[in-house]
Amino acid sequence: MTTSTARTPTGSVELALLLPRMPHPLLCPDGGPGVRRLADGYAAARAQLDALKPDLLVIYSVGWHSILGHLLQSDPRPTWTHVDEEFHALGAIDYSFPVDVPFTEVVIQRATARGLAARGVNYRGFPIDTGTLVAKQLLDPSSQLPVAIVSCNVYADRAETIILGKAVRDAILSSGKRVVVAAVSNLTQRLFPRPVPLTEDRVSSRQDDEWNQKLLEIFAEGRLEDVSQLARTFAAQARADARLKGVWWLAAAAGAHNGYRGEVLAYAPVQGAGCAVVSLRPDASAAAQLEFDEDDVDIFRGDRGVLAGGEARAPAAAPTRAPPTPAPAPASAAPAAAPPAAAAPPAAISAPPSVAPPTAAARSSTPISTSAAPAPVGAYPHARRVGDLLFLSGVGPRQPGTNQIPGGPVRDAEGRPLPYDVAAQTRAVIENVRRILEAAGSRLEDILDVTVFLIDMDRDFAAYNAVYNEVFASIGATRTTLAISALPTPIAVELKVLAAARGPA
């Protein structure tokens, strides 16, 4: 006799793919050896997809830019002819394929619930980007497989992109469908400024190439989440395509873990860009430790109140005046929205040099420096007072005047490791903190919060913690201890302190 148990259908990500967005593998697959490798890589990915027989393909392409939140294709059958704005000489892409609109609507709902602005676009002739079309045509040339297509918001950084990926995952899990998720993005996007023959193509920068290969090593180990957490470093070192946010999305949509069987199906240049076809199949036995621990975000709390920002920033004493003969408001006029909290301006915008007003920090805070503490190693004060709070720069154990390190340095001038006494270093750090606080009119007892940086958690935590407890047990400050790879000078421990200020500012 057999028994059966009714279960709620649970959807699953069966395969995650990273795919290049250049049109060449579709439009001129034999144009050169690199393009041929990518076309073959696409064919191998297609074979994996065919074997899985999934219900749905979800595509996020960094070539579909959005500004007003996140857009999702909701035309049930987009049909058009596309010509790439750069590689128009390669020909046109005719397309007509099915979109899973009910699934798309669920993604929009889930994204909205997570604080994102998201909406569908259903307009005849809406331009679908080259990357999406290349991926879709090469993975499913007969256009039988339903797809969902998600835009890449140009302003979205890591948190927003990951939340978007999670919204897609929410929808997948609730759909009961077996899904393939694909991020369409090159690795690096530094094209040659002039076309090169495809037979002579190469990644335009050696540094880009080396970083790409490093990333692909980690991909090959199935460590998708580790690659996602490396994205910022990668983007700082190489000319990453869209800051590699495609990988952020992919990792989040696939479940933010390292449990995959990874396979680099192709890696090749196209006009200098670094392109790869990477396949990641879920495999619990492949789970590896995470390399990093960037925050895991669930709800977006970004600058959505900006429309009323002008009202929020208006001086309180300035009354608003109606015109002398106000026109009657239309009956359909919406009530005025309540002004939200003033949105923080993006850090990238600055006033022109000759008219720049003093910053808010410069107007309302006081820098504090003292010769009783070791000299800073950069352009920063020992502390800064803002209102009733004192913010201290990172404090190490170096001695004022001599720069000697109690307990000894952690390495010599050639970088060779040395034995050192972290307990002695910790005592010296706390003494330096005390000196700075006293220079600012406060005391150790006024410390509210401490962040501790150790270069070797395994070796040093116990000894440091014992000294810390001697001093701080009665103070009751909150504390966070982090392991980091290095500090600017050969020391093992540094403290970052927030304290209450005493007396008038």
Place this chain on the structure above:
Amino acid sequence: MSTAPAPGQIVAGALAPHPPHLVYAENPPQNEPRAECGWEVLRWGYERLRADLQKKQIDVIIVHSPHWKTTQGTHVLALPQFQGLSVDPIFPHLFRYQYDLRVDVELAHAIVAEGRAAGLELQPMENPKFRVDYGSIISCHMTRPTWDLPIVAISSNRAHFDFGNEVGEQLQVRLGEATRRAVERTGRRALLLASNSLSHRHFTVEPALPEDMTHEHIYHHGQYLWDMRMINHLRAGRSRQALAEMPDFIDGAISECKDGSLTWLLSALGFPAYPAELYGYGTVIGTGNAIMGWDPARAEAR
């Protein structure tokens, strides 16, 4: 009174930004969505620009557009006619425009040839299925809604900005010079349009009614300060100073000048030392937009 400039010269230049909101608010028959109002100050500015241009004899419009982005060289429309439906991928609810335009192919090839002679990478765009970018269409529509003149559309070559704003600027300066030589060689009386905004940080949300002007303001005060500074340079004839500050403006105000259109225009005009006419300034979904004109004949008369 109408003037008849000699052939082979740039008869006017304009900074002609391309927010689709302006076409949307005009309700032309080519555009499918309908609006009840919106962004009037900018639209009145375009009206005054059009009135001034009506006094000119113009053979062709050359438009440099930030929304035709290329990396491998500068591309130029080079087939006699393009028609189709342009749907703005960012604001599809505002701009779905049926276009039908003619191209001055001889001039297009002359620009390609002059650019190549100057050592630049230029490519003619000769795919008949190509969809013309909406930036070119909007700037041309707002400047000349009758579409009675042929155009030449030039892409925004972003490659050299990868090496720094100054490098990108230099490429656009050389492209502007090449464009002027092509105009002179072909005997055209050309109007040049730089299709870019000034500061360019958008809101990422919009009101339920897009033309609800109670929500329209600059995204950030720093953008406004930058915009005014650049406008004042141009109004005072300090276009070389504007060029000198352009790299900082691009970074400080997230300016759409990064796409090179304004620099190309100023270079083609020979970096005017005479004042530009400001026809209007306004914000569109947080970005700063100025409509400005340069009239070499007026400068000579002065």
